[in-house]
Amino acid sequence: MGGDAEYYREQFAGILAARGGRRRRPGVKDVAAIADVGVGTASDALNGKGRMNPATRDRIRQVADAIGYYPSALARSLQSNKSGxxxxxxxxxxxxxxxxxxxxxxxxxxxxxxxxxxxxxxxxxxxxxxxxxxxxxxxxxxxxxxxxxxxxxxxxxxxxxxxxxxxxxxxxxxxxxxxxxNDQAKAVIGVCDHFKRQGATTVGLLVADADEDYTVRSLAGFRQWAEANGQIPRIERTSITDPVSMMAAARRLLAAPGRPDAVYTTEAPAGSYLVKAVGEQNLRMPEDVLVAYCAEHAPDAGLSEVTRLSLNAxxxxxxxxxxxxxxxxxxDPTPRHRIVDTELHVHASSLRNRNAEPRKAR
CATH class of the missing domain: 3.40.50.2300 (Response regulator)
Structure with a gap:
């Protein structure tokens, strides 16, 4: 193959010399000329089409490799009506x-x-x-x-x-x-059920001030859980790009009287503000209040012991x-609707009784 490749390159150099010696990108016509086949045959071989002797297809591809020819992505997209x-x-x-x-x-x-x-x-x-x-x-x-x-x-x-x-x-x-x-409603209900197993009687929720499906479904799940457990939903909303707004919402959620004994935020950036607000109120986790937040990973050491819901991004x-x-x-894929399970990583911030937790959630 090495000798063949050198020969093919010499042939291409001869083609360039015959056309004035100016260097240019090799084309399918060059491949066809060196392989001694028609342009259509060369094109079919390089695109995996047509019927031909396997040895001929291999020779055409060897020529293309040797002289550095590769099919134009634009040309392929025009032929297939696909851009890739x-x-x-x-x-x-x-x-x-x-x-x-x-x-x-x-x-x-x-x-x-x-x-x-x-x-x-x-x-x-x-x-x-x-x-x-x-x-x-x-x-x-x-x-x-x-x-x-x-x-x-x-x-x-x-x-x-x-x-x-x-x-x-x-x-x-x-x-x-x-x-x-994810089934966001189910995920929030799962967090609230975890709080309940750990002794919480009232739960508060901190969510974004937004109307995306994630927030809408999370709120629906929380309200469903609150109604099923005889609670009036305690909800605070915040801008998740504004630290002042997040801290204020966390403070409102944890303010006495009427403070819930468990709080959850659907927004990763708000997790640290909930923890700060707990400290400001001289509360202890998990003795006085249970805390959980939604995030794919703990961003810093201050949240490493805070219970976290992962959405498995x-x-x-x-x-x-x-x-x-x-x-x-x-x-035609089946199913066309795919639900990815969330995963609750239970840590010290919401764990009063380890034996109360299902094995999967520990």
């Missing part, structure tokens, strides 16, 4: 489109989605949320849209164009929709990419 690119749109936080990079869930989601896309043979590009006009300029085969707000214009445009897209469970009522996410991303690429490859 999928998009990812992540909801903004506090008006800043890239604020999500500071949220552990989305940082991990982005990394896992990028790796999964490459494993499925796709490149992944990040799209600004709710900007449908970009679809006119970027060739994209499909899009993953995380936590879109109601009436999201990007989702509306994707539907109008007939482009495959995966969203969270906000579209789970549509049997044809592609959906991947990497698994959600992998399932979303798998579902989207299955559809793009022509498959």
């Amino acid at each position: 690119i999928i998009g990812l749109s992540i909801r903004p936080f506090g008006g800043a489109p890239l604020q999500y990079l500071e949220v552990s869930y989305y940082a991990r989601f982005l990394n896992a989605a990028t790796v999964a896309a490459l494993e499925h043979g796709y490149a992944l590009v990040v799209l600004p949320p709710s900007v449908p006009t970009l679809l006119r300029n970027i060739p994209i085969d499909g899009v993953i849209v995380t936590d879109p707000p109601p009436g999201d214009p990007l989702v509306t445009e994707l539907k109008a164009r007939g482009l495959a897209h995966v969203t969270d469970l906000g579209e789970a009522d549509d049997p044809k929709a592609l959906c991947v996410g 990497e698994r959600v991303a992998e399932e979303a990419v798998d579902l989207l690429t299955s559809v793009l490859s022509g498959s």
Whole structure:
């Protein structure tokens, strides 16, 4: 093969010399000329098409490798009507489109989605949320849209164009929709049940001042649990990009009288403010108040002993990419709605009686 490769390169050098000696990128015509086949045969061999002698196909590919020819990605996309690119749109936080990079869930989601896309043979590009006009300029085969707000214009445009897209469970009522996410209501109920097993009689919730599906479903689960347990829901809302707002909401939630004896926040950035507010009130965890928060990992040592609900961001991303690429490859995946389980990591902040916990939640 080594001798053949050198011969093929010499042949290509001769072609260049005959055309003035100027260096240029090799083309399929050069491959065909050196392999002594027609251009159509060379193109079929390099794209895995057509019927031909295996030795001929191998020779054509060896020529292409030797002279550095590779098919144009643009040409392939025009032939197949596929770009090999999928998009990812992540909801903004506090008006800043890239604020999500500071949220552990989305940082991990982005990394896992990028790796999964490459494993499925796709490149992944990040799209600004709710900007449908970009679809006119970027060739994209499909899009993953995380936590879109109601009436999201990007989702509306994707539907109008007939482009495959995966969203969270906000579209789970549509049997044809592609959906991947957590059952947020079930997750919050699970945290509250954990508090109850640990002796809590009243629970408070700190959530974002937002209307995304994540928050809406979390609130629905909390209210459902409160009603089932004869409680009046104690809820505080906050901007999760404003430290002053988060600290004020945590203080309100833990203020006496009427202070709940367990508190949970659905927002990772608010976890540390809950812990600070507990300290300000001279309360002890878990003796005086049980505390839990939602995050993919403990961001610092101060939260290492705080009970944490993980949404398994990497698994959600992998399932979303798998579902989207299955559809793009022509498959009809089942199920089209996929729910990824959450995981409660119980630590000292909410653990009064270890034996009261199911083994899985310890």
